Each structure stands twice: as structure tokens, then as C-alpha cells.
């Protein structure tokens with residue numbers, strides 16, 4: 001049977017959602033519940049056997065043959081029970097893993113399909129809680145709680161009927177404390193749904209602040225901040241403790257009373273059974289049967305209570321998963337429309353990150369002509385990086401249009417759009433995998449020779465050969481660490497492999513060593529050759545040699561044109577140019593920092 005990859009619809013919230021999840025693997029889940037019930041029923045056989053043995057042993061003369069047979073029956077029932085337990089465990093776990101597999105695949109696909117704005121509305125901590133903890137809880141519900149709960153409902157009912165048949169007075173005595181136990185259970189379960197929701201909130205905050213703590217560990221160490229002073233983290237840990245204490249105060253008494261009552265049926269069974277036996281109203285066999293089996297009846301309530309407590313938690317988690325699965329995808333259009341050329345145009349583009357927040361771009365209009373280099377310059381926060389992210393639809397413009405080859409990017413099939421665009425950003429992310437794997441993100445089918453050629457062009461080949469296993473060296477969080485410049489060159493090689501006609505480039509603002517910087521510049525020149533380039537420019541050389549320069553300030557286009565024209569008429573551009581030149585003189589001591597050909601450096 002194949003693993004379930006798609007369910008007909010997203011699971012609805014609440015209990016129905018859980019049932020629909022179980023339905024994804026209905027036959028296996030049913031088999032697990034049935035086996036678990038049979039196993040629980042077989043577990044009761046020894047109790048009946050013990051009762052029967054008592055009469056066989058105390059008979060005059062003792063019926064030893066019957067005792068032997070009974071012992072064999074008990075052992076046989078126990079062996080069968082273990083077989084059914086093994087069957088139930090296997091079926092339940094296979095069902096659980098298949099359901100989890102389907103769920104994880106759907107979540108992974110969804111996260112790849114939603115727009116970036118989806119992530120900006122959620123903390124990493126809350127996503128982590130849903131993706132890991134909530135999903136894992138579903139595993140434990142399907143694999144353990146559900147089959148247990150079914151057995152805990154069916155077996156006591158059947159036992160109660162059998163005991164009523166045996167002796168109704170003793171049967172009622174077996175459950176005499178049940179109303180009290182149920183009352184205590186209600187007390188223990190009071191507002192447990194709300195309490196779990198609150199616990200989840202605290203956990204999300206704890207996860208978020210822990211993640212932040214790890215990410216910021218360098219700053220924390222540099223400034224000598226201890227965990228206790230790292231406000232959010234210590235606050236959320238204290239909140240967690242306060243929740244535990246509060247929960248135990250309000251619900252703990254209920255749990256305690258329930259635990260005590262649930263095992264107390266012998267308090268009623270022993271005197272009543274003794275009295276009835278002495279008066280001849282109860283056989284020895286029945287007395288022993290009720291003394292050993294009676295307390296088991298209520299114990300099942302305990303298993304039911306645990307299963308129910310988990311149902312509340314799993315239901316809430318399932319609803320959070322459901323919320324993610326229902327998030328709208330980034331709209332994709334079917335069709336064969338393709339760009340008419342490789343130029344990019346921004347037409348009256350408005351954009352804000354947060355629908356309630358301030359505008360980051362206002363009516364931005366300019367063209368980045370095909371095959372030319374267009375540089376975006378402007379003060380920090382002007383909106384330069386934001387602009388380039390609108391081209392591959394990492395974010396969507398709220399007003400106006402962004403066009404590639406004369407077609408609105410929203411009207412191009414996503415595959416077509418993304419195949420035309422390469423991005424080289426400052427912040428290069430390397431996945432856990434070999435150098436080769438990371439490079440092949442650019443083009444999966446690239447041959448080793450092509451990889452090497454791209455790395456030579458990107459000036460990355462030599463440093464890769466210097467790594468312990470060359471192109472097979474593992475990178476990423478658990479692999480070798482590369483310098484900022486090396487990572488940049490790898491990402492340039494990746495873009496070269498992709499060979500898309502449009503290149504979006506966010507230049508690094510600073511590099512520690514000029515040698516590394518020179519290599520990156522060489523690699524970039526190779527990459528820009530013959531492409532349409534939109535570059536967030538921080539370097540004199542890039543700015544001065546660009547074909548077209550767009551000056552941005554506060555999300556608006558202040559001016560645009562070639563370098564000389566802007567230098568002669570745009571005050572902001574003159575200021576930016578002057579400060580870039582000063583910085584160049586300061587960082588390179590003037591000697592190495594020759595102005596590009598034909599460019600006069602104002603200082």
C-alpha cells in the first residue's frame with residue numbers, strides 16, 4: 001500500500017479534524033484499535049482463571065488436573081495477548097508514520113508555496129512549535145492514545161456486563177466509587193483546553209526566545225549578557241514555571257483525588273464480598289473474581305482520562321497545522337506566456353511589508369534595460385533591497401506593476417519567471433550538504449565539468465580545492481565554515497550555473513580584505529557579462545560603470561540617469577558619491593583606489 005501523499009481536503013478543526021486524520025489510514029488504524037481491544041480482553045483471562053483455580057484448589061479433593069489446564073489457558077491467553085499487542089503496536093505505528101509523512105509533505109509544500117509575507121506574520125518559534133511539537137503529538141496520538149482509548153472504552157464495558165451477569169450486587173460495588181472518581185476527573189480536566197492553549201503560547205514564546213538567544217549568542221557574549229538578563233528568555237521560562245504551579249493549584253487536587261479514588265473500589269468490595277460469602281450468598285469463585293477484577297474496571301477510566309487529556313492537546317495542535325495548510329499560496333498562473341525580452345520595468349510601484357504599516361516604496365517608476373547594468377543607490381533604508389525582491393515575487397507590490405520583458409510578473413507562470421532570474425544576495429545561505437550539492441541548486445543536472453568551470457569563473461575553484469574533501473566537503477550548519485567572501489563566490493558560481501538572463505545583485509557593503517574583494521569583483525564581472533543586471537550598488541566601481549543609475553530616497557525615485565548627468569544635477573547623488581569616495585579613500589588609502597576610467601571622483 002502506498003504512502004498517503006494527499007488527502008482529499010485539509011482536515012477540519014476540532015475533533016472531526018482528528019477523525020479525518022485517522023481516516024487517512026483508516027484500515028490500519030482500525031486494525032490497531034481492534035488488536036488493542038482483543039489484547040486488553042485477553043489480558044483479563046488470567047483474572048477469570050485465578051478465580052476458577054481458587055475453587056479447584058479448595059475443592060475436596062483438590063482438582064489438580066483442572067488447575068494444570070487452567071494454568072495453560074492463562075499462559076496461552078497471555079502469549080496471545082502479547083502477539084496482539086505487537087500487532088496493534090506495529091499497525092498503529094505504521095499508520096502514524098504514514099499520516100505524519102503525508103502531513104509533513106503537505107506542510108513542506110505549503111511553506112514553499114506561500115508568499116514571504118506569511119513568515120513575517122509568524123514568529124520562527126511558533127512555526128517551530130507547530131512543525132515539530134504539534135506534528136509529533138499527532139504521531140503519539142495515532143500510535144498510542146487512540147488504540148489505547150478504544151480498548152479502554154470497549155473492554156470495561158464488556159467486563160461490566162460479564163460481572164453483572166456473575167453477581168449484580170458485587171458488580172455495582174465495583175463501580176460504587178465511579179461517580180466520585182468521575183467528579184474528581186471533571187475537576188482535574190477543568191478548563192484544560194484553555195490551559196493547554198495558554199501553555200502552547202508560552203512554549204511558542206520560549207521557543208522563539210531560545211532561537212533568538214542562540215542566534216544572538218555572539219552579541220550576548222560580547223556584551224557579557226547572561227541568560228538571566230536576556231529578558232525574553234528568562235521571562236518565558238518563569239512564565240512556564242508559573243503556568244505549571246497555577247495548573248497544579250487549580251487542577252492538581254482533581255488529579256490527586258482521582259488517583260486515590262480510582263484504586264479504592266476494594267474498600268467497598270472486600271467487606272461486601274466477605275459478608276456475602278460468609279452468608280453463603282456468593283461462591284468462592286465469584287468472590288475471588290470480583291476481588292481481582294473489580295478494581296481493574298475503574299483503572300480503565302484512568303487510561304481514558306489520559307487519552308482525553310491528549311485529545312484536547314492534539315486537537316489544538318491539529319488546528320494550528322490546519323491554519324498553516326489553509327494559508328493562501330502565492331498565486332500562480334497557468335499558461336505559456338513568456339517575457340518578450342529581458343528588460344525589467346517598475347511602473348508606479350507601491351509596497352509595504354505589513355498591510356497596516358507604512359509605505360516602503362511610493363510610485364516607483366524606472367526601466368532596467370535588457371543587457372545593461374542598472375544600479376540602485378540611496379541612503380540606508382531607501383528601499384533598494386526591497387525593490388529587487390519584488391522582481392522574483394519574494395514580495396508582492398501593492399500598487400503598480402513590476403514587469404519582466406513587458407509582462408507583469410504576476411501574469412507569468414512562476415516557473416518561467418524564476419527560470420529567468422538569478423539572485424546573488426549579501427546574506428548567502430548554504431544548506432547542509434556537499435559543496436557540489438550546494439552548487440547544483442543552481443542547476444540540478446549540471447555535470448561535474450560544468451560545476452568546475454563555473455567555480456573557476458567565480459574564482460571559487462582554488463579555495464574549494466583547499467577544503468578537506470574538495471568539492472565533496474560538507475557545508476552548512478554541521479559542515480565546514482566558509483568566510484563571507486568565499487560564500488559570496490560560491491553563490492556567484494551557483495548563479496553562473498543557472499545561467500538566467502536577469503541578475504539581481506545585492507552588493508556586499510564591506511569585506512575585510514581587499515584581496516577577497518578583488519576576486520569577488522572579478523567573479524561578478526564574469527557573471528554580469530551579457531545579462532540584464534539590477535544591482536543594489538555600494539561600490540564606486542559598480543556605480544560609475546553602470547549604464548543607468550536610479551537614486552532612491554525614502555522609497556521614492558529622486559532622479560535617474562547616467563553617472564555624469566546625476567553628478568551634475570542631483571544633490572543627493574552628489575552627497576552619496578562624495579561619501580562613497582571618502583569611504584574608499586579611507587579604506588584603501590587612496591593608492592589602490594583608482595577611479596574607474598573616465599570618472600572624476602569628487603571628494
Ligand SMILES: Nc1ncnc2c1ncn2[C@@H]1O[C@H](COP(=O)(O)OP(=O)(O)OP(=O)(O)O)[C@@H](O)[C@H]1O
Pocket residue numbers: 120353354360378379380381382383384385386387536
Ligand atoms: N522584512 C521586513 N519587514 C518589515 N520591514 C522591512 C523588512 N525589510 C526591510 N524593511 C523596512 O523597509 C525599508 C526599506 O528597507 P530596504 O532594506 O529595502 O532598504 P535599503 O535601501 O536596501 O537599505 P540598506 O542600504 O541599509 O540595505 C526600511 O525602513 C526597513 O526597515
